[in-house]
Amino acid sequence: MTRSTETAALHPEVFPALRSWPGEVVVATGKVLPNALSIPRYVGLPLNAVAENGGVVYADRELELAPAGETAREFEQDYIRRHGSLGWGEHDLVNRWRETEICVAPEHPREQVEEVADDHGLDVVYTGYAYHVKSQEVDKGGGIETAAENLGLDLDDFVAIGDSENDVEIFQRVGTSYAVANADDPAKQAADAVVDANCYRGFLEALDLASDL
Numbered sequence: 001m002t003r004s005t006e007t008a009a010l011h012p013e014v015f016p017a018l019r020s021w022p023g024e025v026v027v028a029t030g031k032v033l034p035n036a037l038s039i040p041r042y043v044g045l046p047l048n049a050v051a052e053n054g055g056v057v058y059a060d061r062e063l064e065l066a067p068a069g070e071t072a073r074e075f076e077q078d079y080i081r082r083h084g085s086l087g088w089g090e091h092d093l094v095n096r097w098r099e100t101e102i103c104v105a106p107e108h109p110r111e112q113v114e115e116v117a118d119d120h121g122l123d124v125v126y127t128g129y130a131y132h133v134k135s136q137e138v139d140k141g142g143g144i145e146t147a148a149e150n151l152g153l154d155l156d157d158f159v160a161i162g163d164s165e166n167d168v169e170i171f172q173r174v175g176t177s178y179a180v181a182n183a184d185d186p187a188k189q190a191a192d193a194v195v196d197a198n199c200y201r202g203f204l205e206a207l208d209l210a211s212d213l
Contacts, residue, residue: 011200015043017207023157026050026059026147028140030127030166032097033058048151053125053132053166054143055100059150065099068122068135072102075120075133079104082116094130101134125166128184132166141169159210161203162187176213178206 018025027036028050036049037058048059055066076095079086079102087105088094094103104113106129113131114124123136148155158174160167163183171177171190179191180202188194195205 009200010039014200014203017204018043018045021207022211024048024151024153026144026151026158028054028144028160028162028167028170030103030125030130030132030164032056032099034097048147050140050143050147052098052100052138053127053134054138054140054169055134057143057146057150059147060152062150064146066135066138068100068138071120071122071135072098072100072133075117075122076102078120079113079116083108083112100138101132103130103132106130126184127164127166139169140166141173144170144173159206159213161206161210162191163199163202167191176210178202178209180206 025040025045026048027039029036030053031051033049033051033056036051037047040047040049050057055068057064076086086092086095087108108131110124110126110131113133117124117133121136122133125132125134144158145155148158155173156175160170160174160177162171163180165184165186167187168190177191179187179194180198181194181196182198195202197205
């Protein structure tokens with residue numbers, strides 16, 4: 001299963017909504033840091049991001065990396081030896097700049113990915129776009145804790161909006177959390193509330209609700 005084009009796209013209506021948010025904005029994603037920082041950079045916000053599911057954090061000009069990169073590379077080599085490839089074709093742009101985890105294409109069976117990951121003591125989290133193979137000690141929740149510390153903010157004041165199982169840990173740590181209507185079941189179960197709309201419309205709906213808190 002893969003996300004729709006609508007889900008993957010960053011809709012222009014999101015930009016003014018982010019700029020008008022009264023507090024700090026931290027982008028938290030499974031994507032690599034250059035992708036994560038491109039959002040605040042081009043929207044015109046301070047460069048704060050949690051990337052690679054918490055493996056990479058950049059906040060208040062401080063960069064922190066989880067020490068899982070070498071183990072992830074060992075998984076990559078072993079997986080390719082057993083199953084031929086990670087599934088991204090000749091030019092693997094998904095993993096090219098990845099530092100602390102490895103992604104396997106969603107067309108591969110999850111059980112197959114988990115079998116190799118287990119042999120290396122790693123976890124697998126599915127984001128709708130890929131199977132992310134990462135350290136068991138790393139997740140978005142820990143990443144947002146680090147970002148909050150660097151920014152001198154209280155996690156209880158954070159609002160999180162998400163759609164995937166990799167958002168569960170961040171939902172569990174922040175003060176308020178929303179899942180969009182098309183979110184994975186684990187995200188919906190962990191969120192404080194589920195909004196009515198899908199994708200970017202759900203994001204905007206959640207922002208409106210959060211602004212009334």
